Amino acid sequence: MTSAAASVASGLSSGFDESRRTAPHVTIRGLSKRYPDAVIYDAFDFDIPRGKLISVFGPNGCGKSTLINMIAGLVPADSGEVLFDGRPLSRVKFGYVFQNYREALFPWLPAFDNIAYPLKLMGVPKAERKLRVERLVAHLGVKIDLALYPYYLSGGQQQLVSIMRALIVEPEVLFLDEPFSALDYEMTLFMREQLQRVFMETKTTTVLVSHDLEEAVYLSDYVLLLSRHPARVVEFVPYDAPRPRTDKTMSESSFVATKAHCLKLFQHEVRRG
Amino acid sequence: MTGRQQIARALLPLVGVAMLLAVWTLVNGLKLVDPVLLPSPTETFRTLWEGMTSGKLGVDFVKTVARTISSTAIAAVIAIPLGILLGSSEKLYRSVEFLIDFFRSTPASAMFPLFLVLFGVGDRTKISVAAFGAGLVILFNVAYGVMNARKTRLLAAKVMGASRTRVLFDVMLLESLPQTFVGLRNGVSLALVIIVVAEMFIGSTDGLGQRVFEAQQLFDMPGMYAAIFAAGALGYALNLLFLLIERRFVHWAGR
Ligand SMILES: Nc1ncnc2c1ncn2[C@@H]1O[C@H](COP(=O)(O)OP(=O)(O)OP(=O)(O)O)[C@@H](O)[C@H]1O
Ligand SMILES: [Mg+2]
Numbered sequence: 041m042t043s044a045a046a047s048v049a050s051g052l053s054s055g056f057d058e059s060r061r062t063a064p065h066v067t068i069r070g071l072s073k074r075y076p077d078a079v080i081y082d083a084f085d086f087d088i089p090r091g092k093l094i095s096v097f098g099p100n101g102c103g104k105s106t107l108i109n110m111i112a113g114l115v116p117a118d119s120g121e122v123l124f125d126g127r128p129l130s131r132v133k134f135g136y137v138f139q140n141y142r143e144a145l146f147p148w149l150p151a152f153d154n155i156a157y158p159l160k161l162m163g164v165p166k167a168e169r170k171l172r173v174e175r176l177v178a179h180l181g182v183k184i185d186l187a188l189y190p191y192y193l194s195g196g197q198q199q200l201v202s203i204m205r206a207l208i209v210e211p212e213v214l215f216l217d218e219p220f221s222a223l224d225y226e227m228t229l230f231m232r233e234q235l236q237r238v239f240m241e242t243k244t245t246t247v248l249v250s251h252d253l254e255e256a257v258y259l260s261d262y263v264l265l266l267s268r269h270p271a272r273v274v275e276f277v278p279y280d281a282p283r284p285r286t287d288k289t290m291s292e293s294s295f296v297a298t299k300a301h302c303l304k305l306f307q308h309e310v311r312r313g
Numbered sequence: 314m315t316g317r318q319q320i321a322r323a324l325l326p327l328v329g330v331a332m333l334l335a336v337w338t339l340v341n342g343l344k345l346v347d348p349v350l351l352p353s354p355t356e357t358f359r360t361l362w363e364g365m366t367s368g369k370l371g372v373d374f375v376k377t378v379a380r381t382i383s384s385t386a387i388a389a390v391i392a393i394p395l396g397i398l399l400g401s402s403e404k405l406y407r408s409v410e411f412l413i414d415f416f417r418s419t420p421a422s423a424m425f426p427l428f429l430v431l432f433g434v435g436d437r438t439k440i441s442v443a444a445f446g447a448g449l450v451i452l453f454n455v456a457y458g459v460m461n462a463r464k465t466r467l468l469a470a471k472v473m474g475a476s477r478t479r480v481l482f483d484v485m486l487l488e489s490l491p492q493t494f495v496g497l498r499n500g501v502s503l504a505l506v507i508i509v510v511a512e513m514f515i516g517s518t519d520g521l522g523q524r525v526f527e528a529q530q531l532f533d534m535p536g537m538y539a540a541i542f543a544a545g546a547l548g549y550a551l552n553l554l555f556l557l558i559e560r561r562f563v564h565w566a567g568r
């Protein structure tokens with residue numbers, strides 16, 4: 041568990057440190073981004089809550105990837121600032137999971153070394169790297185032969201390795217950009233459960249870009265609905281069904297209502313364009 | 314697949330060889346071609362065997378191998394680091410791209426006179442022309458391999474906090490390895506071609522090229538065919554060798 045997540049958990053249980061409990065984890069202020077043919081963000085403001093899983097949902101090409109890429113420093117913003125508990129990105133440990141796991145993992149390293157690679161970059165000695173990967177594996181209950189090279193693993197297993205590589209540094213924030221969209225349906229369902237499990241175990245602040253509304257609602261505490269670009273927040277929809285959520289959750293009225301509400305807003309957005 | 318089917322499949326490549334030998338034997342037996350111009354397969358392979366084991370052919374073979382390998386090695390030592398340097402900056406590569414393409418398109422044989430002036434008649438000329446030709450092929454492939462490194466992989470390394478040098482050594486270099494091996498294989502083939510031609514025409518006293526040429530001059534047809542087969546086997550073996558090294562070191566290529 042990360043220290044940030046731990047403090048949230050203890051804050052919740054004891055009522056201690058009330059201010060931290062409600063303080064947002066990531067603050068986005070005045071973020072602007074334009075490409076030659078479009079303004080994607082124009083003075084965008086948003087707060088990402090701590091220890092929650094939020095899904096970003098919106099029309100195609102509205103700027104979902106651009107948003108998390110700017111927050112994670114993969115794409116430079118034209119202006120504006122993003123702070124993690126008041127600190128800049130350079131002082132924050134975060135994890136990022138790409139949609140295209142095939143091209144994100146290193147095929148020359150066995151899965152185990154892929155997961156340990158961020159630790160190697162941090163200068164963690166070999167013995168400790170091994171220990172920490174083993175601990176993470178045990179913690180998540182992962183059953184994959186990590187001595188294999190990634191290309192011997194199934195798509196879902198590869199993406200799970202990617203997620204573990206992102207988690208190994210005990211990130212404060214975890215970003216995932218459509219992590220399951222390259223997987224078949226069966227694997228997608230399985231991976232949703234894995235992600236939910238990871239989230240319940242670590243309580244890491246998580247931002248998930250999804251193009252699947254059912255998935256977005258099912259997994260998250262909030263759905264961030266974006267408009268067409270220049271993207272605004274259409275609504276930040278809370279969904280607080282208890283975890284672990286199961287297939288049954290999806291037939292409950294609160295789930296159906298939340299999904300219907302999001303869909304209505306989304307369709308309104310799409311037609312508006 | 315059953316064991317028998319597997320064996321049958323493994324033997325398939327030998328069918329073509331058997332056919333060639335059959336046609337050759339037939340043509341020779343029926344005297345369709347003057348036997349002086351086309352000796353029998355048995356005679357040719359006996360000459361090849363004797364030449365390789367106890368005659369001068371073996372010495373020539375080793376000479377050509379040594380020249381080809383050293384020119385490829387020189388080419389690789391210069392071209393691989395240079396290719397990585399050029400490939401890591403697209404601007405840099407674009408600025409010299411025309412030069413590389415131009416000299417890559419120039420027949421290396423056209424460079425012989427120049428290199429003769431520079432290095433005289435000897436091994437240095439042969440090896441340096443071959444290294445020049447192979448080097449350009451390797452350079453071009455390495456640079457492209459580095460430039461075409463998967464963007465996601467570079468981003469992944471960057472997002473994990475890898476410095477520019479780390480990205481270069483941990484990602485770009487490995488990403489470019491498959492293409493580097495393509496360059497090495499093409500390079501060694503080209504080096505062999507250049508070396509053999511050089512041995513024929515640039516006052517050489519040994520080597521497979523000289524051997525072929527001399528056998529032809531002396532009208533020693535079995536000797537000539539034997540030398541040609543030796544050169545063919547060498548080219549094939551070098552390619553195979555690099556393929557095997559590649560499989561071993563670039564196990565992920567094409568996966
Ligand atoms: N490098 C770029 N150059 C020019 N335009 C870009 C670039 N990257 C993204 N865009 C444009 O910016 C807009 C937002 O892109 P982004 O990838 O963030 O959208 P998205 O919401 O993630 O879309 P998708 O649903 O397809 O994943 C798109 O219209 C896209 O065409
Ligand atoms: Mg996207």
